[in-house]
Amino acid sequence: MTLLSSVEVARFVARGFLRFDAAVPADINEQFMAEAGAVQAAAEGRRVMQVYAQTLAGSGIPEAPPGRPLTDTYPADSALGRLMALPRVAGAFRSLLGEAPVFDHHFLHITFPPAYYEAGGAENVSQHTHQDSTIDPRLRFDVQLMYYPHEVTADMGGTRFVPGTHLRKVSEVAVGRYQNIRGQQHMVCPAGTLLFLHHGLWHGGGVNRSDRTRYMFKIRANASGSQVRQWDASDLNGPPAPRPIFFRKAPPAPDTVETILMTPEPWFEQDTGRLEFVNRIKLWRYLTGEADYDADYWLTRLENTAA
């Protein structure tokens, strides 16, 4: 399997996602589309949710209860079985969740073209921004894989997500009031693209204005054991030497763990952006097992309490 590097894991810690374009071979994508099943054509009076329910009922993708080993979830020769066996996929789950990840749930997300809404008498709107599941105060995290089996163009309403929001403890769609957030991204991608998300990342489905139905398949998995240093951590050699802070004569070296963890997002508020840095450092401590790790002195300063 292809394990993640420390730089990739640091990016996941800082931004809450890792994206791999066209990582799934075309034959698996085609097999997935055949197994997922086609949607019925739009017809006057046929509601979108009826079409959705019929698509799920007729799909070749199996139902699966939560709690089983992730690797036992899909038949080995099915598209999803082959997908999960890809070195990139197996390596990313192993790197982020450790040995023996557990299947949580999966879902076939379908975004219908305007004709379905016109026929069914409903409004074609994007999904409100939300965080999946419910309020989750854990430092330990789940991973959600979003799989895009066909090309997604801008007018197809690919998943919208907001990098760096994953460490905020919010209650599902309570963040729906925020229509637009600086730095938000929209998935426009080639077939076979994979998006690995921290479970807390804010996201939502876009509105499909094209004449093609859009598919995305999501798989959520949990850790069953340790998440500490499960990636290729051979490039980590003890605590980094502190680097100068604030007064710097040149930009810091790019692509170091510290630079990645200390890079703000465009939506960061000026004061809480610093708290985001603190929370990233805490998550990095959790993942590396280095209880005294720090970047740019944020936690060292706060932990300097009376003797």
Next chain:
Amino acid sequence: MRRQKVLVLYLANSALDAPVVAWSMYDGTGETFRMAGDQDAPPYPTGLAALRDGWRLFQASQLNPHARGEEFDLAYLKYEFWFEQLVEIAP
């Protein structure tokens, strides 16, 4: 008849002239229909710019002390400002 347009701006700090980091708009006239993810650049650079364009501020989020032990917990955007315009429409 009058209808209300509502603009919600989320700013980078508690000052009304701070940069916009997030925004929402709801149009009671029905002329436009805004939704999540429909605009990647903010309509105004700051809250003050919205005032100068005729929006009327009617609510701003309070500054609350941080509960002991929860100082580093982050959740919702902190600096929320609500604006409105009242628009005459044909009956």
